[in-house]
Amino acid sequence: MYSVLIYQDASTGAEVDWINVGRDYRDYVAALTEAGVLRSGYQLASPETATTVAVRNGERTVTHSGGSDNPDQLGGFFVLECVDLAEAVEWAARCPGANHGKVVIRAVVPNAMDRPIDVGV
Numbered sequence: 001m002y003s004v005l006i007y008q009d010a011s012t013g014a015e016v017d018w019i020n021v022g023r024d025y026r027d028y029v030a031a032l033t034e035a036g037v038l039r040s041g042y043q044l045a046s047p048e049t050a051t052t053v054a055v056r057n058g059e060r061t062v063t064h065s066g067g068s069d070n071p072d073q074l075g076g077f078f079v080l081e082c083v084d085l086a087e088a089v090e091w092a093a094r095c096p097g098a099n100h101g102k103v104v105i106r107a108v109v110p111n112a113m114d115r116p117i118d119v120g121v
Helices: 010-015 018-035 085-094
Strands: 002-009 038-043 051-056 059-064 072-080 101-107
Touching: 002 085, 018 038, 018 085, 072 101, 085 101
Parallel strands: none
Antiparallel strands: 002 072, 002 101, 038 072, 051 059
């Protein structure tokens, strides 16, 4: 299983035809569904709506409006049931987000919640 993380450069937003991108995503989701590989997926709210939480030495810091200096902003994700990385790459290349941003593929650790976490200590 693979997560497909969709990033866009925040500076390119005005250049993108979002109506056509929406149609392209609808077609992409239909293809993923028809192929039986789609497990989950969501569009994320704007980065300006983010809340960042950090705990250092027991002190919690909460920052609202999580805008970042990083131009690459996470806009959404899919979880796909692919047989291997090559299949995940094929689906990622078809993702509309790859045309105006980039798509990052990460393998999902199977049954991670069913076993102790190895923190390397």
